[in-house]
Amino acid sequence: MSTAPSSAPFVQFDDVWLAYNDELLAKNQFAVEAINLNVQQGEFIAIVGPSGCGKSTFMKLTTGLRKPSMGRIRVDGQPVDGPLKISGMAFQAPSLLPWRTTLDNVLLPLEIVEPYRSQFKERRKEYEERALKLLDTVGLGGYAKKFPWELSGGMQQRASICRALIHEPKMLLLDEPFGALDAFTREELWCTLRDLHAAQKFNVILVTHDLRESVFLADTVYVMSKSPGRFVVRRDIDLPRPRDLEITYTPEFTNIVHELRGHIGAMRKAGAVINQ
Amino acid sequence: MKPRKELERWSPLLLMLAIVVLWQIVTSAFNVSEFIFPSPWRIWEQTLEHKATIAGHAWRTFWVTMAGFGLAIVVGVLLGFLIGSSRLAYAAIYPLMTAFNALPKAAFVPILVVWFGIGIGPAILTAFLISFFPITVNIATGLATLEPELEDVLRVLGARRWDVLMKVGLPRSMPYFFGSLKVAITLAFVGTTVSEMTAANEGIGYLLISAGSAMQMGLAFSGLLVVGIMAMAMYELFSFIEKHTTGWAHRGSQSA
Numbered sequence: 094m095s096t097a098p099s100s101a102p103f104v105q106f107d108d109v110w111l112a113y114n115d116e117l118l119a120k121n122q123f124a125v126e127a128i129n130l131n132v133q134q135g136e137f138i139a140i141v142g143p144s145g146c147g148k149s150t151f152m153k154l155t156t157g158l159r160k161p162s163m164g165r166i167r168v169d170g171q172p173v174d175g176p177l178k179i180s181g182m183a184f185q186a187p188s189l190l191p192w193r194t195t196l197d198n199v200l201l202p203l204e205i206v207e208p209y210r211s212q213f214k215e216r217r218k219e220y221e222e223r224a225l226k227l228l229d230t231v232g233l234g235g236y237a238k239k240f241p242w243e244l245s246g247g248m249q250q251r252a253s254i255c256r257a258l259i260h261e262p263k264m265l266l267l268d269e270p271f272g273a274l275d276a277f278t279r280e281e282l283w284c285t286l287r288d289l290h291a292a293q294k295f296n297v298i299l300v301t302h303d304l305r306e307s308v309f310l311a312d313t314v315y316v317m318s319k320s321p322g323r324f325v326v327r328r329d330i331d332l333p334r335p336r337d338l339e340i341t342y343t344p345e346f347t348n349i350v351h352e353l354r355g356h357i358g359a360m361r362k363a364g365a366v367i368n369q
Numbered sequence: 370m371k372p373r374k375e376l377e378r379w380s381p382l383l384l385m386l387a388i389v390v391l392w393q394i395v396t397s398a399f400n401v402s403e404f405i406f407p408s409p410w411r412i413w414e415q416t417l418e419h420k421a422t423i424a425g426h427a428w429r430t431f432w433v434t435m436a437g438f439g440l441a442i443v444v445g446v447l448l449g450f451l452i453g454s455s456r457l458a459y460a461a462i463y464p465l466m467t468a469f470n471a472l473p474k475a476a477f478v479p480i481l482v483v484w485f486g487i488g489i490g491p492a493i494l495t496a497f498l499i500s501f502f503p504i505t506v507n508i509a510t511g512l513a514t515l516e517p518e519l520e521d522v523l524r525v526l527g528a529r530r531w532d533v534l535m536k537v538g539l540p541r542s543m544p545y546f547f548g549s550l551k552v553a554i555t556l557a558f559v560g561t562t563v564s565e566m567t568a569a570n571e572g573i574g575y576l577l578i579s580a581g582s583a584m585q586m587g588l589a590f591s592g593l594l595v596v597g598i599m600a601m602a603m604y605e606l607f608s609f610i611e612k613h614t615t616g617w618a619h620r621g622s623q624s625a
Contacts, residue, residue: 153521156525158521175527176525176527177527178526178527180525181525184518184521184522188518188519190519190536190537190540190541191617191618192540192541192543192615192618204536205523205526205527205532242617256522260526266525
């Protein structure tokens, strides 16, 4: 996909600070501060932390929807100064368009992103095939012509993830995508995401407050503290891949989850910054 | 469950029938003079007697209203689009529009007569002036209440403002639009009729005034009846179009 050597980081945050407006900046109140981050090509990272700690802000920085007040962000070797077109995004709410069928919802990014956009009319058949195949891989084959409101919450979220992936982005940003689902559906979707990531090797940045989810899926987990929003812990997850759901019941897995839980617990008690 | 549904379906007709019967009974029992308050039977008689005249006036009122309403759709949609998609335009235009909407549109008729003379000019413009406001407000609301997540999904892909508007904003505001058409069409009939009452020699409004001054109360009432029927028919038409184009927004009520 990219000609950049795999040693160069794909996403690079260099001492990034963000205040939401000038007033807050003058008062030195930052939503996130001193973020340093290096993500390798194809790496799956998860960011965990208490709610309101700036996880979603971090996402907006990464996609270029917001510019940092200080510091530099580079993605795929390029400085970020506007919305990136190489990323796909999915949120806790599936946010599908109710007047479009599932298929048309998934096709939406192709109507926006070049080079697909200008060829959309001529190559529509081909794109539809592609969307149908993608829907198949997440278990939504046969639901393409259904409208979003005819699908269950889990199915809508699958469709939403398909929409985030249809234009083959190099980076997938997920903001608590499984937060509103029941436990069984959530674990099913973990596996779906795991398989998609294994097959397509895109970068994933997953924001979540579910520690088991982060440990099961990610290569690296970052723990974020609340006000100030900082990365306080970086934890490599060296569990072998491919990971099976069974792994979540092994002591190694549980130990990591406990360790992360400890960091967050300590943070909530003291509100103190823990050194890496 | 089924007879209840049937009842619901026929309820408007049944209610109307009940009112007409009661009306007839009251006017007959108290022997009300037909110059004061004609009975339904008398109105019906006069309607048949003057049906050619009424039809002519009704046609005139109908097409004049449609012209004004068409103008209201074009201007209302464009203005709503502008207000809903730009914060500056919203801040600048909205207060002025509210003030304008508070003015009684009948008060414009004499001014319009000076400008355009007696006839279709004032009637079309009055219908337009009275009916564009709800369309504008609804389009603007539909566009302005866009969920930020939906916008982010597109902006992350590098979508321009225009893309967001065309792909999400506009389809999303369609139910609001059709909702507003149903309100606006009834208002447009009000506008035309009011204008015709003082500034035309044709149309239902003119018929009402001339029938009134000739003490033909039955005829005056049939004029009202015809306007009511036309407005109701158009309302139902837009209701039908709404259901078949934006069914996704009414799925709750349809499946029930």
